[in-house]
Amino acid sequence: MTSLSSTTSSKAGGIFASLRGWFSEARNTILFVIGFLLFWELAVIVFRIPRYILPSLSSIIRQFVRNFDLIWEYTLITGYETLVGFVIAVAIGVPLAMLTAFSRILRQTFYPFAVALEMVPKIAFAPLFVTWFGFGFIPKMIIVFLVCFFPILLNGILGFTSLSQEMVYFSRSTGASQLRMFWKIRLPAALPELFVGLKGAAVNATVGATISEWIGGDAGLGYYIQIATGQLRMDLAFAIIFMLTALGLLLFYIVQLVEKRMIPWHVSQRVSVFGKREI
Amino acid sequence: MKDLIQINGVKKVYQSKAGPIHALGPIDLNIREGEFISIVGPSGCGKSTLLLLVGGLLEYEAGQIFINGNLVNKPQTDIGIVFQTPVLVDWRDVLGNVLLQIEMRGLKKEVYIEKARNLLRSVGLAEFEKRYPFELSGGMQQRAAFCRALIHDPPLVLMDEPLGALDAITREQLRVDLEQLWLLTKKTVLFVTHSIPESVQLSDRVVVFTPRPGQIAEIIEIDLPRPRTIAVRESAAFQQYIHQLTSIFMNFGILRDTVSTNQQKAVVGEE
Incomplete structure (x- = not known):
């Protein structure tokens, strides 16, 4: 019996085994989410909450299905703004963080300036950008870029400057060039902190896109939410919010996936989300 | 002398x-x-x-x-150096950390692998060469640091x-x-x-x-x-x-x- 079950599980392959492993680990989380959704559905019915205040889960799903074509069209628009803004922020933020970390002049001039700019509520610029660039793609992309850029830059600088003095001494005693030291030590050492910035940016990205669409947009999920709430169609608004959440999660998980591949050795990767240590 | x-x-x-x-x-x-x-x-x-x-x-x-x-x-x-902290890098296993000394010097890694293993054996880390620093005790980490300071045979x-x-x-x-x-x-x-x-x-x-x-x-x-x-x-x-x-x-x-x-x-x- 034992031998049979073990052959079956090995035949079934790693996928099922790992799925089962994942489920047993995530069981409590999944049960909680299901319980929460059930509570929502029942509470709306039992307490007779009007649908223009809080719609039931079932009506949200109905709206989601009925308006899926438009939701999907707008998802692509908002997703595009989010992705382009994020990618440009990475492309500029990471090299600039590197330069700032290694240049004394930039650390004295640009760095304090960047810290001050980080404090500026970037969203406040949205109306200006509408005036300057109109209602299209550009002003949204710039807002997304701005809300992503600073976490990447500041955490990147932190990462690239976090090497211990002893590690610097060791490197110098090997006679390694700055370039080799960068590839072998500085860059990998900076990655954990850099990914903190990238994940922060991923969280900000969809927020930036949504709000900039509220302020001046003629398409996209943020714009659609405004239309829906304007007509008191809260079930539709929630359906769009769910889609936005999925969009944000997607970006976040992509970053996390890259992180897992790049820094499996880091302490942040050794603790599972569900709180069980994997050592 | x-x-x-x-x-x-x-x-x-x-x-x-x-x-x-x-x-x-x-x-x-x-x-x-x-x-x-x-x-x-x-x-x-x-x-x-x-x-x-x-x-x-x-x-x-x-x-x-x-x-x-x-x-x-x-x-x-032409020196090896050891500090109070092991100063190992988290992303390399023990063997990789010892060989970091070699790679930083632009020397051929393959030539030194055997020597690195011998050194690790001599400090009781033979079975730990594939382990990462976080899996080792402080004493074991410091032993790895000794090996890294000696691998290139500094006087x-x-x-x-x-x-x-x-x-x-x-x-x-x-x-x-x-x-x-x-x-x-x-x-x-x-x-x-x-x-x-x-x-x-x-x-x-x-x-x-x-x-x-x-x-x-x-x-x-x-x-x-x-x-x-x-x-x-x-x-x-x-x-x-x-x-x-x-x-x-x-x-x-x-x-x-x-x-x-x-x-x-x-x-x-x-x-």
Whole structure:
């Protein structure tokens, strides 16, 4: 019996085994989410909450299905703004963080300036950008870029400057060039902190896109939410919010996936989300 | 034996907000080739500074240091270096960390793998070469750091309180292992410590530093048989050396018989 079950599980392959492993680990989380959704559905019915205040889960799903074509069209628009803004922020933020970390002049001039700019509520610029660039793609992309850029830059600088003095001494005693030291030590050492910035940016990205669409947009999920709430169609608004959440999660998980591949050795990767240590 | 290192009238002054701090010197000291030499002194006396100066990792204000007749005026690469913390990189396993020394030097990794394994075996890490630093105890990490300092066969190894951050029992064992490693490799070792028994157990000579600005108070030859087994460590001669060194610190006023000060802890360590 034992031998049979073990052959079956090995035949079934790693996928099922790992799925089962994942489920047993995530069981409590999944049960909680299901319980929460059930509570929502029942509470709306039992307490007779009007649908223009809080719609039931079932009506949200109905709206989601009925308006899926438009939701999907707008998802692509908002997703595009989010992705382009994020990618440009990475492309500029990471090299600039590197330069700032290694240049004394930039650390004295640009760095304090960047810290001050980080404090500026970037969203406040949205109306200006509408005036300057109109209602299209550009002003949204710039807002997304701005809300992503600073976490990447500041955490990147932190990462690239976090090497211990002893590690610097060791490197110098090997006679390694700055370039080799960068590839072998500085860059990998900076990655954990850099990914903190990238994940922060991923969280900000969809927020930036949504709000900039509220302020001046003629398409996209943020714009659609405004239309829906304007007509008191809260079930539709929630359906769009769910889609936005999925969009944000997607970006976040992509970053996390890259992180897992790049820094499996880091302490942040050794603790599972569900709180069980994997050592 | 000929001298490997000559230190002539070296002085170090740090610039601080409160003005210049005379940290060290002038120091005159010759270190023989193949010798295990310890520097013992109270906290802040500049003993670690001297080690960094010899490594060419800090600039000095006066005097000269020569290694093998060459003036030290830039980071020295013909050395191995070990600090109080292991300074391993998290993203490489133990073997990879030892070979980091080789890769940083642009040498061929393949040539050194066998040697790295031998070194790891000699410090009891043979079965741990695929483990990552976070999977190892502090003592094991420090053993890996020793291997990394020796893999490229440097004539000189600088050790800055390498056992200082370990618990008492691990520390005891690592002293024994370190002596063993030294007997095998016969490197010149410059060893900084604040533990008197440690310096006696490991050294051919112990250099005692005064409080800041650190100067040489006395140099004591430790004439005890090697390896310094438990029998040797419990011998009257060994105790006599400890007594002799302790008296020097008592004369400084760093050690007193009546009150227990922080400085006392700093000098005698865990003993």
